[in-house]
Amino acid sequence: MANRQHLPGHPKLTTAFVLCLLLGTSALSHAGDPQEIVKTVCAACHGIDGNSVDPANPKLAGMDQEYLMRQLKAFAAGKRRDETMTGIIAGIDPLDFSRLAAYYGKMTPTPGKVNDAQLATKGKALYDDGNTDSGVPACAGCHQPDGRGNARFPRVAGQHQAYALKQLADYKSGRRATDPLMTTVGKRLTVDEAKALAEYMAGL
Numbered sequence: 118m119a120n121r122q123h124l125p126g127h128p129k130l131t132t133a134f135v136l137c138l139l140l141g142t143s144a145l146s147h148a149g150d151p152q153e154i155v156k157t158v159c160a161a162c163h164g165i166d167g168n169s170v171d172p173a174n175p176k177l178a179g180m181d182q183e184y185l186m187r188q189l190k191a192f193a194a195g196k197r198r199d200e201t202m203t204g205i206i207a208g209i210d211p212l213d214f215s216r217l218a219a220y221y222g223k224m225t226p227t228p229g230k231v232n233d234a235q236l237a238t239k240g241k242a243l244y245d246d247g248n249t250d251s252g253v254p255a256c257a258g259c260h261q262p263d264g265r266g267n268a269r270f271p272r273v274a275g276q277h278q279a280y281a282l283k284q285l286a287d288y289k290s291g292r293r294a295t296d297p298l299m300t301t302v303g304k305r306l307t308v309d310e311a312k313a314l315a316e317y318m319a320g321l
């Protein structure tokens with residue numbers, strides 16, 4: 118208290134000065150420098166090279182840039198909801214979305230790992246041919262037989278099982294409402310089919 122009376126306004130001035138510095142540097146580092154944002158914000162979960170280690174966090178490496186960009190916008194708009202990503206994206210300048218998408222899209226994806234070969238074989242049949250009884254279309258028709266995808270249909274090859282499974286469940290429940298086609302596919306899949314598919318896609 119005594120200090121404040123002796124130096125009126127001083128702490129405030131310091132705070133304002135520090136704030137200016139912080140804002141100044143962050144504005145500088147955000148302009149055309151996605152690497153800085155990746156390092157300080159995204160890498161902890163997605164890796165510096167887009168190959169996440171925790172299977173709950175998707176690999177972003179090698180995914181189409183337009184697709185990644187659409188997802189960032191979908192999180193920002195609330196069309197796709199996730200406890201983690203929704204909050205993080207709220208703190209990112211939308212002007213940086215395309216640079217972040219380009220950064221991760223250019224990285225080389227590491228192969229995924231199949232843990233259950235028998236399950237993956239079941240997944241392959243569904244992936245290639247669908248299930249005519251329940252009206253599940255062949256995944257290969259859109260995501261490509263090798264799972265590499267394109268701007269319209271995302272890469273699913275080598276993706277973590279846990280992440281892929283959550284997406285299929287989110288389409289089914291409507292939590293992820295980014296695309297009517299995948300919502301229809303998700304609604305028609307059983308939990309067992311989704312598990313087999315996730316296992317197969319991890320090995321593509």
Ligand code: HEC
Pocket residue numbers: 154155158159160161162163173174175176177180185186188189197198199201202205209217271283284
């Ligand atoms: C604390 C962990 C965490 C951090 C930090 C994080 N993410 Fe994510 N990210 C996730 C999770 C979990 C998901 C899956 C969300 C879901 O299930 O819908 C995700 C999903 C995504 C997706 C959608 C991928 C796809 O295949 O559809 C993109 C794009 C993405 N994150 C980009 C970023 C970028 C860019 C940053 C940094 C600005 C970032 N993330 C920071 C955890 C994180």
Ligand code: HEC
Pocket residue numbers: 175187243244253254255256257258259260269270271272273281284285295296298299302306314
């Ligand atoms: C008619 C085309 C079409 C078919 C058939 C299709 N998909 Fe998709 N899929 C899409 C589109 C488009 C998206 C991206 C949607 C979005 O923006 O959310 C997608 C997204 C996904 C994702 C989320 C990827 C990510 O990184 O978040 C998974 C997983 C997936 N599809 C799995 C499958 C599986 C498994 C099948 C087969 C049972 C299948 N898809 C069939 C069009 C299709």
